[in-house]
Amino acid sequence: MLNEVYYPHKELFKNPAFKNMCEYHDKVREFEKDYEGTWGKLAREKITWFRLYDKVLDESNAPFYKWFTGGKLNVSYQCIDRHLDKKKNKAAIIWEGDNGEKRVITYLELYKEVNKFANLLKEMGVKKGDRVVIYMPMIPEAAFAMLACARIGAIHSVVFGGFSAEALKDRILDAQAKVVITADGAFRKGKPYMLKPVVDKALEGVDIVEKVIVVERNNEDIEWVEGRDVSYNELIQNQSTECEPEVMDSEDPLFLLYTSGSTGKPKGVQHSQAGYILWAQLTMEWVFDIKDNDTYWCTADIGWITGHTYIVYGPLAAGATTVMFEGVLTYPDSGRAWKMIEDYRINQFYTAPTAIRLLNKIGADEPKKYDLSSLRILGTVGEPIDPAAWKWYYDVVGGGRCSIVDTWWQTETGGHMISPLPAATPIKPASATFPLPGIFAEIIDEEGNRVKPGEKGLLCITKPWPSMIRTIWGDPERFVKSYFSTAKKNGKPVYFSGDGAMYDEDGYIWITGRVDDVINVSGHRLGTAEIEAAIKKHPHVAEVAVVGKPDEITGESIFAYVVLKSTDDLGEEVELIKEINEIISKEIGNIAKVKDIAFVPGLPKTRSGKIMRRILRAIAKGEEIKQDTSTLEDPSVVEAIIAVVNSCE
Ligand code: 6R9
Numbered sequence: 001m002l003n004e005v006y007y008p009h010k011e012l013f014k015n016p017a018f019k020n021m022c023e024y025h026d027k028v029r030e031f032e033k034d035y036e037g038t039w040g041k042l043a044r045e046k047i048t049w050f051r052l053y054d055k056v057l058d059e060s061n062a063p064f065y066k067w068f069t070g071g072k073l074n075v076s077y078q079c080i081d082r083h084l085d086k087k088k089n090k091a092a093i094i095w096e097g098d099n100g101e102k103r104v105i106t107y108l109e110l111y112k113e114v115n116k117f118a119n120l121l122k123e124m125g126v127k128k129g130d131r132v133v134i135y136m137p138m139i140p141e142a143a144f145a146m147l148a149c150a151r152i153g154a155i156h157s158v159v160f161g162g163f164s165a166e167a168l169k170d171r172i173l174d175a176q177a178k179v180v181i182t183a184d185g186a187f188r189k190g191k192p193y194m195l196k197p198v199v200d201k202a203l204e205g206v207d208i209v210e211k212v213i214v215v216e217r218n219n220e221d222i223e224w225v226e227g228r229d230v231s232y233n234e235l236i237q238n239q240s241t242e243c244e245p246e247v248m249d250s251e252d253p254l255f256l257l258y259t260s261g262s263t264g265k266p267k268g269v270q271h272s273q274a275g276y277i278l279w280a281q282l283t284m285e286w287v288f289d290i291k292d293n294d295t296y297w298c299t300a301d302i303g304w305i306t307g308h309t310y311i312v313y314g315p316l317a318a319g320a321t322t323v324m325f326e327g328v329l330t331y332p333d334s335g336r337a338w339k340m341i342e343d344y345r346i347n348q349f350y351t352a353p354t355a356i357r358l359l360n361k362i363g364a365d366e367p368k369k370y371d372l373s374s375l376r377i378l379g380t381v382g383e384p385i386d387p388a389a390w391k392w393y394y395d396v397v398g399g400g401r402c403s404i405v406d407t408w409w410q411t412e413t414g415g416h417m418i419s420p421l422p423a424a425t426p427i428k429p430a431s432a433t434f435p436l437p438g439i440f441a442e443i444i445d446e447e448g449n450r451v452k453p454g455e456k457g458l459l460c461i462t463k464p465w466p467s468m469i470r471t472i473w474g475d476p477e478r479f480v481k482s483y484f485s486t487a488k489k490n491g492k493p494v495y496f497s498g499d500g501a502m503y504d505e506d507g508y509i510w511i512t513g514r515v516d517d518v519i520n521v522s523g524h525r526l527g528t529a530e531i532e533a534a535i536k537k538h539p540h541v542a543e544v545a546v547v548g549k550p551d552e553i554t555g556e557s558i559f560a561y562v563v564l565k566s567t568d569d570l571g572e573e574v575e576l577i578k579e580i581n582e583i584i585s586k587e588i589g590n591i592a593k594v595k596d597i598a599f600v601p602g603l604p605k606t607r608s609g610k611i612m613r614r615i616l617r618a619i620a621k622g623e624e625i626k627q628d629t630s631t632l633e634d635p636s637v638v639e640a641i642i643a644v645v646n647s648c649e
Helices: 021-033 035-046 075-079 081-087 107-123 140-152 165-175 196-202 232-238 274-286 305-317 336-344 353-362 387-397 476-483 528-535 573-587 613-621 636-648
Strands: 055-058 066-069 091-096 102-106 131-135 155-158 179-183 185-188 191-194 211-215 229-231 253-259 267-272 295-298 321-325 348-351 377-380 403-406 441-444 457-461 487-489 492-503 509-514 518-521 524-527 541-551 555-564 596-599
Touching: 021 035, 035 055, 035 274, 066 274, 075 081, 075 140, 075 274, 075 305, 081 107, 091 107, 091 140, 102 107, 107 140, 107 232, 131 140, 131 165, 140 155, 140 253, 140 305, 155 165, 165 196, 165 253, 165 267, 165 573, 179 196, 191 196, 211 232, 229 232, 253 305, 267 274, 274 305, 295 305, 295 336, 305 321, 321 336, 336 348, 353 387, 377 387, 387 403, 441 487, 441 492, 457 487, 476 492, 509 518, 518 528, 518 541, 518 555, 524 528, 528 541, 528 555, 528 573, 541 613, 555 573, 555 613, 573 596, 596 636, 613 636
Parallel strands: 091 321, 131 155, 131 179, 155 253, 179 211, 211 229, 295 321, 295 348, 348 377, 377 403, 555 596
Antiparallel strands: 055 066, 091 102, 185 191, 253 267, 441 457, 457 492, 487 492, 492 509, 518 524, 541 555
């Protein structure tokens, strides 16, 4: 923990939502005094309602909280139509392709494209409440598709383009999707890659999907399934540019987004309309200080929550210009990101610590070659940032002027929960600082007592908030069990994030990372259970345990301890590692590949058969084993594992 404090350069902020910490504390107190009233006032100010809500918060069926019940709205209307009066010719989306190709889509054009897409979806038989899976590259049509679903009240489920056919199939089946929207493929580092063949494979033996809408992007050859596959480029031409927005209830589902938990298959996190869009927009204003003339760039993929809230919904609800990028930040060279910031005069840049560390490593002085003076705010998200990366971001990228907003939040929270306010909060490098006003994030023990400074505790959110997860699609019991069964406050179950955290003496929050069996590789959440299930499919594997190991660039990497069925297979390690990674790519995707595998004689288990992952984590880190191993069924296995791991290095 660094105790240096960086104060905001106030001259960068003309009219921020919070000018200083007094204003922050005033707002926090306002929420404390009148929780519902304060949220209600914000909802009335920020949302263009078709019908105002009756009640701000309905707690009658907690933890299935409902917000702004009785209210009617449409999220695509909130993101597009209501801006047309003043901003029809303003750039809504600026898109840059892998090869530098550019497209600017104004709000009026966005309106027309989304309406055409909405009409096309209707023609394909999609109705309010139907699920649509979007498996797309980072092209504007992906955003049109999301907004078109929102327009007609269909529930989208975006699946990251890096997921395999198996992973895609699981998500299609779980959501019982009627339509899949995809592209032939796209470009990455100057080369075409394919998506449609993955969809074809995912749909083998699946009969619930009636139509696959294919957008042309890289024009590579693909197969067409008669009667099922339709060409977006052909059919879109005949669609009307007008489509009445469906009148949605505040609590109708807006989208599902699958994310990894500590056990079992990925969970379909369900978000709703009004609360989600309110917080997406408000955090753009509070945390990113988004102003009318700003150009804002978030480098996430739309397959993750950051892409949903902070490339599409938040910026557009705020009437901003959002940059969408198809390529990778290091191609054609390590100056790509900085060149784009210079070219578009980006004011807010939002990326992940992994990207910051990588860009630092391959081109520490590269930012100095570009004019980055337009930048005001630098954001980071997805994993804990380390002080060294933070300082490089601050000094070299931000020229020592910009506010860094280290935003802590999750798929389940919908938007930022803990973050500095750029014009107000004195920042300590690598601390997410304080909860945003209205968010009661607290570090507590299981009984709800606030932990003392320097002590680790559970990072919980002790009051419901508008953009919170509503349930896990099709599995309400798992929703309660996953999030509302670990900690209580005043006898009432509270939301537990899965992260551990600490306060320092000044009350700053320091996130220490997941306390459950979720591994965070390059800001991507992966469940150990999913990876282990994939590895177990290898015929020679008897047992496996997977843990996270600290990694200089990706934050964590995957370390697998594998017990083989027969020692005869030892000696074939290189082949086995290759085969195991092939299975992982097929079952989940390349993002879940293991970096290290140790072939060990056994796993450290308690007498009740539970794998002691803490020991395995310590061994992977090269730490001394401090835990008591006497409760293990076979304590000698620990020594044997250490010997194997040491011999691998
Ligand atoms: C938005 C997003 C959520 C998990 C979360 C935590 C980690 C996110 C962080 C952070 C430290 C930050 N995380 N932001 N850890 N500092 N600023 O990433 O959602 O993919 O659901 O991951 O990411 O561990 O629990 P998601």
